[in-house]
Amino acid sequence: MTYVNLQLNPERYTGYTGDSARRIWDAIYKENCPKYPSEELCHEKKVLYKLISGLHSSISVHIAYDYLLDESTNSWGQNLSLLYDRVLKYPERVQNLYFTYLFVLRAVTKAADYLEQAEYNTGNPEDDLKTESLVKQLLYNSQLRSACPLPFDEAKLWQGENGPELKQEIQKQFRNISAIMDCVGCEKCRLWGKLQVLGLGTALKILFSVDGDSHLNQPLQLQRNEVIALFNLLNRLSESVKFVHEKGSSVEEVINEQSPSTVQKGASKTNLKGLFGYSQYTWIGWD
Known part of the structure; x- marks a missing residue:
């Protein structure tokens, strides 16, 4: 087993672009969401598409945030043109980013009892105590709870006679997405891609x-890597939401100064400002 220090290998621009990268995302969408946005799709399958799209948007945001x-x-910085072209120009992608963030946030808050009791063994007693403290701060953050008492309501999903079948199908699709990520030619991209797909699966x-109320379903059991992936995914999504929220309403003006014709083909300023006015969404900062 290989251990990787994620702080020394941040999610950022790597130079992995072109046909190879496009084929990976094309395969993920075509093999798992081939009929979207067809009205024939049930709500659960639309959720799957939104999660994949939201993750895709978040990855694009981090590439734009830390770009060569x-x-x-060897000058690194923010590429706002890329941020606009890949994410902000498409309101649906921004909405799916927020949706995926709230979906994962709901999972973390719903599993608060389990995550509080989970073993966080780093090999360093001081780091263990710090980790446990940070986890509790996240799980029981009063500001977060008041802002997002129910970030995502999954009560109506996977119900009815087709519920178990839909669950199995979605789990199979996430295994397929993880397998596709194995084909990524960039090692760091593959690392972050598989980590975040595992986080979504978790x-x-x-x-x-x-x-959430009675714990009558099967008891939750998570592996160490699943907990790590879940927290890292929440971090990545919250950082993406923060960056989009901070830059979104002003990026169009910057792009307009550089290339007025580009903005005319994209979303209007009014729509963008509406998208970034989500005061009910809370960013979780990680120091």
Whole structure:
């Protein structure tokens, strides 16, 4: 087993672009959401598409946030044009980013009892205590609870006679997505891709397993890697939401100064400002 320090290998621009990268995302969408946005799709399958799209948007945001601006001087910074072209120009992608964030946040808060008691063994007693403290701060953050008392209501999902079948199908699709990620030619991209797909799968596992009130369903059991993936995914999504919220309403003006014709083809300023006015969404900061 190989251990990787994620702080030394941040999610950022790697140079992995072009046909190879596009084929990966094309395969993920075509093999798992081939009929979207057909009206024939049930609500659960639309949720799957939104989760994949939201994750895709978040990854694009992090690439734009930490981008190699000048290779000759090794200058890194924010690429706002890329942020606009890949995410902000498409209101649905922004909405799906927020949706995925709330979905994962709901899973974390719903599994609060389990996550509080989970073993966080880093090999360093001081780090263990710090980790346990940070987890409790997240799970029982009063500001977060008041702002998002119920971030996502999954009560109506996976119900009825087709519920068990839909659960199995979605779990199978996430295994397929993880397998597709194995084909990514960039090692760091593959690392972050598989980690976050595992995080999404863990969020689904929690919502499948835990009855928030009575705990009558099967008891929740998570592996160490699943807990790590879940918290890292929530971090990535919250950082993406924060960056989009901070930059979204002003990026169009910057792009307009650089290339007026580009903005005319995209979302209107009014629509963008409406999208970024989500005061009910709370960003979780990680120091």
